[in-house]
Amino acid sequence: MMLSEVTPVPDTALPLEAFKAHLRLGTGFGEDDLQDSVLTGFLRASLAAIENRTGKALLQRGFLWVITGWRRQDWAALPLAPVVALTSATLFDAEGDPSTLATETFWVEPDSQQPRLHPRAGSLPRLESGARLEITLSAGMGASWQDLPHDLAQAVLMLAAHYYEYRDDTALHGGCMPFGVVSLIDRYRQLRISAGRAS
The missing domain is CATH 2.60.40 (Immunoglobulin-like)
Known part of the structure; x- marks a missing residue:
């Protein structure tokens, strides 16, 4: 079995402005879009990580x-x-x-x-x-970002901010995910049962 994405999420569907506000980036300096491609990359990475952790497609x-x-x-x-x-x-x-x-x-x-x-x-x-x-x-859970459950949308922003803050840190454990993000996505994770234990 193999699953692959046919139509990637377009940049315009990602909450770039909301992410900038979440990071409290300054505005009005004439170069407000200087980091747009970098921030979009962190949003994509966060979206992929949360979809992988939950087994859910967020954006349709x-x-x-x-x-x-x-x-x-x-x-x-x-x-x-x-x-x-x-x-x-x-x-x-x-x-x-x-x-x-x-x-x-x-x-x-x-x-x-x-x-x-x-x-x-x-x-x-x-x-x-x-x-x-x-x-x-x-x-997917929603056709647009506004259609997503608020807790999942917030989790994506929080994880993207975590990636942004620690973008130069190579010492973090490969499976590291902030507690606040884990708490928000926990109820969406698949319940797996094996050998008498749920995981």
Whole structure:
């Protein structure tokens, strides 16, 4: 299974001005946009980190999901949430020849943590050795920044500010995330259960 972004978040969708205000950067000096590309980079890094930590797509956009096998034939867990719509489905045989499947072949069981893909009838498409199914889908919690839950939007700004403040520090632990950010995103994280323990 492989998931990749098809339509990246455009710069215009990122809360650059809100981030500047959060950092309390000065204005009116004639070079207010001097750091825009740097700040945008920190916002993108923060957005990616929080999406990775929560398993959620924040801003709606297109993704490509490539499947080479199923664990079971009656449903499959989708790799992120929330899924807005399936936009296409293409089955490639072992020789790489494609055949288009109607998206109505499937239905998505909504779930805030892990939505499921179901076949409308029978079972999911058989994937022989070397075959793959490519599904494009739209996923995200909001079409614009203003549509996001306030706690997640604030977490992105806080983490981006953390990255900005410690941009020259190479000694931080790879998984370091400020407590305030962790607290804000904790309820959105997927509950994983293994060996009798939740993590």
